[in-house]
Amino acid sequence: MSIIRHPKDFYSGLIFIGFGVAAIVIGSNYALGTAARMGPGYFPRILGILLIVLGAALSLRALRLQGSPVPAWKWRPTLIVLGSVILFGVIVNTVGLVLSTIILIVLSSAASHEFRYKEALVSGVLLATLAVAVFVIGLKLQLPIWPGSG
Amino acid sequence: MDLFNHLALGFGVALTPINLVYALVGSLVGTLIGVLPGIGPVATIAMLLPTTYALQPVSALIMLAGIYYGAQYGGSTTSILLNMPGETSSAVTCLDGHQMALKGQAGAALATAALGSFFAGCVSTVFVATVAIPLSELALKFGPAEYCSLMILGLIGAVVLAHGSLLKAIAMIVLGLLLGLVGTDVNSGTARFAFGVPELIDGLGIVSVAMGLFGFAEIITNLESTEKREIIKGKVGGLWITKEQFKKAWPAVLRGTGIGSILGLLPGGGAMLASFASYALEKKVSKNPGEFGKGAIQGVAGPESANNAGAQTSFIPLLTLGIPENAVMALMVGAMTIHNIQPGPQVMTSNPGLFWGLVTSMWIGNLMLVVLNLPLIGIWIKLLKVPYRVLYPAILLFCAIGVYSINNTSFDVSQTAVFGFLGVLFVKLECEPAPLLLGFVLGPMMEENLRRAMLLSRGDPMTFLTRPLSAAMLAAAALLLILIVLPNLRKKREEVFEEGES
Numbered sequence: 001m002s003i004i005r006h007p008k009d010f011y012s013g014l015i016f017i018g019f020g021v022a023a024i025v026i027g028s029n030y031a032l033g034t035a036a037r038m039g040p041g042y043f044p045r046i047l048g049i050l051l052i053v054l055g056a057a058l059s060l061r062a063l064r065l066q067g068s069p070v071p072a073w074k075w076r077p078t079l080i081v082l083g084s085v086i087l088f089g090v091i092v093n094t095v096g097l098v099l100s101t102i103i104l105i106v107l108s109s110a111a112s113h114e115f116r117y118k119e120a121l122v123s124g125v126l127l128a129t130l131a132v133a134v135f136v137i138g139l140k141l142q143l144p145i146w147p148g149s150g
Numbered sequence: 151m152d153l154f155n156h157l158a159l160g161f162g163v164a165l166t167p168i169n170l171v172y173a174l175v176g177s178l179v180g181t182l183i184g185v186l187p188g189i190g191p192v193a194t195i196a197m198l199l200p201t202t203y204a205l206q207p208v209s210a211l212i213m214l215a216g217i218y219y220g221a222q223y224g225g226s227t228t229s230i231l232l233n234m235p236g237e238t239s240s241a242v243t244c245l246d247g248h249q250m251a252l253k254g255q256a257g258a259a260l261a262t263a264a265l266g267s268f269f270a271g272c273v274s275t276v277f278v279a280t281v282a283i284p285l286s287e288l289a290l291k292f293g294p295a296e297y298c299s300l301m302i303l304g305l306i307g308a309v310v311l312a313h314g315s316l317l318k319a320i321a322m323i324v325l326g327l328l329l330g331l332v333g334t335d336v337n338s339g340t341a342r343f344a345f346g347v348p349e350l351i352d353g354l355g356i357v358s359v360a361m362g363l364f365g366f367a368e369i370i371t372n373l374e375s376t377e378k379r380e381i382i383k384g385k386v387g388g389l390w391i392t393k394e395q396f397k398k399a400w401p402a403v404l405r406g407t408g409i410g411s412i413l414g415l416l417p418g419g420g421a422m423l424a425s426f427a428s429y430a431l432e433k434k435v436s437k438n439p440g441e442f443g444k445g446a447i448q449g450v451a452g453p454e455s456a457n458n459a460g461a462q463t464s465f466i467p468l469l470t471l472g473i474p475e476n477a478v479m480a481l482m483v484g485a486m487t488i489h490n491i492q493p494g495p496q497v498m499t500s501n502p503g504l505f506w507g508l509v510t511s512m513w514i515g516n517l518m519l520v521v522l523n524l525p526l527i528g529i530w531i532k533l534l535k536v537p538y539r540v541l542y543p544a545i546l547l548f549c550a551i552g553v554y555s556i557n558n559t560s561f562d563v564s565q566t567a568v569f570g571f572l573g574v575l576f577v578k579l580e581c582e583p584a585p586l587l588l589g590f591v592l593g594p595m596m597e598e599n600l601r602r603a604m605l606l607s608r609g610d611p612m613t614f615l616t617r618p619l620s621a622a623m624l625a626a627a628a629l630l631l632i633l634i635v636l637p638n639l640r641k642k643r644e645e646v647f648e649e650g651e652s
């Protein structure tokens with residue numbers, strides 16, 4: 001039996017403490033002011049202290065309460081989904097909407113355990129057409145369609 | 151009477167062709183995402199927010215509101231036909247709705263849900279119109295201290311009525327408030343928590359925060375589970391309601407509308423709470439509660455009316471007090487600020503066309519939904535046959551394009567991905583993201599009012615307790631906290647007693 005009986009609460013408590021400490025440390029660069037004339041550092045400091053107190057309460061309580069363990073993190077979906085979206089943002093302006101759409105669709109489809117390469121490619125081409133029609137032609141967003149046209 | 155003049159003004163705005171089109175688009179998109187599991191109204195509204203930049207503010211709000219109540223209609227369709235709630239607010243409809251479908255009464259269940267929702271929509275539109283004026287007059291009397299206390303009451307109320315751990319929810323609010331402070335401080339010009347990144351000087355974008363926490367996180371957690379989604383063929387049958395069914399259903403519709411309208415007003419309330427409460431009520435007042443879970447028509451009529459009423463009346467606190475009470479309303483704040491409208495009591499006087507146009511558009515949207523929804527059910531069912539592995543990349547694409555187009559920078563996309571990561575982490579640790587979003591929206595407003603209140607009182611925090619309205623609201627917040635802690639205590643005590651007996 002581990003000392004941490006409620007891991008979900010324990011670790012969320014640590015995260016809140018982390019944010020609270022960060023708020024106070026980074027916020028120490030901002031002028032505090034007085035209660036009547038609050039500077040930019042006043043409210044963040046209040047919130048930082050609150051977060052630390054709440055986080056500590058959660059973590060300490062987790063030594064007493066009983067809870068299920070934190071579910072395992074399967075990294076594949078997280079990395080592929082977020083990675084392909086970030087990649088889209090980086091390349092869309094240079095390679096254009098059509099190519100970046102196809103790349104996003106095919107890449108992100110690979111996050112599913114039922115990934116089918118051909119199906120993803122077809123859906124990518126269809127969605128690229130739709131995206132150009134809706135966003136560039138319909139809503140007139142400033143997005144290049146092909147490489148070099150931006 | 152004044153009310154009629156206001157409604158006439160509203161219809162004048164809402165019935166213009168362009169606004170009719172946006173009400174229709176919003177309602178249809180809402181129904182669509184209501185039908186599709188795995189994407190909710192919060193993620194959808196975040197996705198479509200950037201596309202509303204170019205629209206008139208009133209058209210934008212009409213469309214976004216349509217998504218919210220449209221989702222309530224769509225959610226019931228899948229609950230009844232497939233025993234799979236498209237939205238959490240329709241989860242209880244599965245219990246009896248799907249049983250009715252198995253008995254070959256799917257058509258009757260769908261018709262009950264649609265007509266009940268429409269009735270609730272009509273009543274709650276009038277309710278919004280009548281309550282709005284006195285509430286906003288009250289709000290105009292508020293000083294900064296009252297506003298501060300009101301926000302605290304709103305935030306506490308929102309977590310007390312939501313499910314999950316109270317302590318975690320409060321911590322999430324505080325974290326949200328803190329995230330809301332990122333960017334330039336308006337009073338001193340200091341760039342806070344910006345780390346020298348120019349994009350952060352304007353603060354974190356609400357679209358990124360909402361889309362990451364609600365949209366991306368949901369997709370990722372869905373992908374982690376390997377179970378296959380089953381798609382069942384549903385037979386709709388005739389859309390006729392028998393006289394006997396009608397007799398059973400209409401009192402439930404009335405009760406559902408009433409309970410939904412009131413619960414929608416409360417912070418943290420809205421569609422989901424309303425439908426659950428209504429189901430519990432119907433079971434309690436029924437002469438033979440044994441019917442429930444076996445296809446009782448009241449179990450469909452009540453909750454479906456309630457969730458629609460709740461969805462609509464949850465606009466009241468936003469429109470009159472400027473306080474969002476759930477995640478969808480937090481995004482509506484974002485939408486209003488994009489169009490330079492400060493949500494609050496002054497909207498009604500400074501921008502009456504927008505206010506009443508939005509209110510009446512809800513009624514029009516409901517009418518469209520009840521007319522269009524039933525014939526379109528066949529299409530929605532076909533859409534459900536699109537497998538998730540094809541659906542989610544498309545959702546990701548629309549999210550990515552939407553968030554990129556806000557400022558045309560890749561920074562916003564990466565920022566959304568960071569919140570997506572945080573969102574998954576919160577799911578793993580069972581931290582509800584909705585309170586964070588509320589805090590995020592209210593952060594700057596709360597700081598501003600706190601500063602003003604303390605300036606006026608020359609630094610004396612007692613001002614919050616000596617001003618009667620402010621004190622009353624703080625007392626209400628404290629009472630709510632005590633109330634939630636008490637049943638826990640009681641439950642624990644009961645557990646102890648049970649252990650002692652065995």
